[in-house]
Amino acid sequence: MKLFLLLWMSLIIILSIGLPMVPRPEFWYQFPIIPGLEDKARIMFFHVPTAWISAIAFLTSMWFGIRYLRKKDLNDDVKSSTAAALGLLFCILATVTGAIWAKFSWGTYWNWDPRQTSIFVLLLIYGAYFSLRSAIEVEEKRATLSAVYSVLAAVTMPFFLFIMPRIMAGLHPGSADDSNLGPVVSSGGMNITMRVVLYGSLVGFLVLYYWMWKLQVRTVALDSQRQP
Amino acid sequence: MADNSPGFATIARSAMSVFRKDWHSELRTRYAISALLMFVVTTISIIAFALGGESAPVDVLSGMLWVVIFFAAMSGLARTFVTEEERGTAMTLQLLAEPSAVLFGKLLFNLVLIVGVNTLTVALYTFFLDGFIVRSSGVFVVTILLGSIGLAAASTIIAAIIAKANTKGTLYPVLSFPILLPLLLTCINATRLATEGAFFSEASGEFQFLVSYIVVVVTASWLFFEYIWKD
Numbered sequence: 001m002k003l004f005l006l007l008w009m010s011l012i013i014i015l016s017i018g019l020p021m022v023p024r025p026e027f028w029y030q031f032p033i034i035p036g037l038e039d040k041a042r043i044m045f046f047h048v049p050t051a052w053i054s055a056i057a058f059l060t061s062m063w064f065g066i067r068y069l070r071k072k073d074l075n076d077d078v079k080s081s082t083a084a085a086l087g088l089l090f091c092i093l094a095t096v097t098g099a100i101w102a103k104f105s106w107g108t109y110w111n112w113d114p115r116q117t118s119i120f121v122l123l124l125i126y127g128a129y130f131s132l133r134s135a136i137e138v139e140e141k142r143a144t145l146s147a148v149y150s151v152l153a154a155v156t157m158p159f160f161l162f163i164m165p166r167i168m169a170g171l172h173p174g175s176a177d178d179s180n181l182g183p184v185v186s187s188g189g190m191n192i193t194m195r196v197v198l199y200g201s202l203v204g205f206l207v208l209y210y211w212m213w214k215l216q217v218r219t220v221a222l223d224s225q226r227q228p
Numbered sequence: 229m230a231d232n233s234p235g236f237a238t239i240a241r242s243a244m245s246v247f248r249k250d251w252h253s254e255l256r257t258r259y260a261i262s263a264l265l266m267f268v269v270t271t272i273s274i275i276a277f278a279l280g281g282e283s284a285p286v287d288v289l290s291g292m293l294w295v296v297i298f299f300a301a302m303s304g305l306a307r308t309f310v311t312e313e314e315r316g317t318a319m320t321l322q323l324l325a326e327p328s329a330v331l332f333g334k335l336l337f338n339l340v341l342i343v344g345v346n347t348l349t350v351a352l353y354t355f356f357l358d359g360f361i362v363r364s365s366g367v368f369v370v371t372i373l374l375g376s377i378g379l380a381a382a383s384t385i386i387a388a389i390i391a392k393a394n395t396k397g398t399l400y401p402v403l404s405f406p407i408l409l410p411l412l413l414t415c416i417n418a419t420r421l422a423t424e425g426a427f428f429s430e431a432s433g434e435f436q437f438l439v440s441y442i443v444v445v446v447t448a449s450w451l452f453f454e455y456i457w458k459d
Binding site: 127137144 | 389392395402403405441445449455456
């Protein structure tokens, strides 16, 4: 699987950076030029997947947290905290790529656009989750309390991640100022080649996330001499 | 198979007992209440001094009100669970009462506490800071009420979580802030609308959100409290 992942991600990187951008795409391998962004739009292939993965990782963490509460199997807690750690990593990546994109698209790194605020809140939630974990020494108690906290955060998070950025006025695509839900989600918003490369990138990042998660879970299990 | 789980009436009675216990215990020493009231007075005085006689725009003052309310809640609402752990009575309470009863009793206590504190906060705030003029008092009263209920709901479950952790004090605002942020943003917005003299119908979106927030948080607290509470 590692080799496949390497080849896939290399292909995505080459395609996203290498495919030419022309004003009027005639062939399948050409991207359209987006006025105002031109070549810099290529950051989209990395920014959007990392943002989606950070949300997916959060939900995964919650899922395994609930499984721990039901079965009290500490392996589920390892899976939950590993997912949260990876989610934090991808969240930082999404925030940074977003800030870079904001700089050349809106002129400033940060302006409290609702979508930027929501990714910041996600960072805060991850930070709080790990502060909580570090404050408890007993393993079972730590697992229980962080599972409950991740559920609590998960029920209040959809407001920030899905609702608020779409109903409030803002600069990010898909806000109330935009005419549609944003080029990625609504149909006919994006050239087919770009769409294919974007979805390919998303798949690549998903596999990367899954691989890193599996690796870390196995490492921790072996470290503590538990059955993986 | 016989259903051993207690009915609604038993839980309600139990919760009221827990509430009364906390209430009497608090009235006996009055530590929390006096500390909270002094906290509110101090914070509002600091804001008044920091503004230095200038008047800030009313939008800013609407936001600042909720800053004061949030930190007052962070000061006072964890006590109900933390004192159980500190005094060593948590185990006894576990044996004597159903988890739901403990949760709702302490939720009620925190609710009464925060409504009282918020009333004082609003009164002092309006008195000390001249720029803060509320034009539609109906909207404002409902905002404060719904906001207090939501604040109490979220703060109680987080207090239950941190009571079992080691560094209780500093962890409480860290954990509470992301959970409370949707509530705070909505309340600040609704307060701003109240200062602009908006009608009830204009603020109804905010109120709908506050009600659903309360329902969601109370339900999630109730479903998961048992895992936190039982050792």
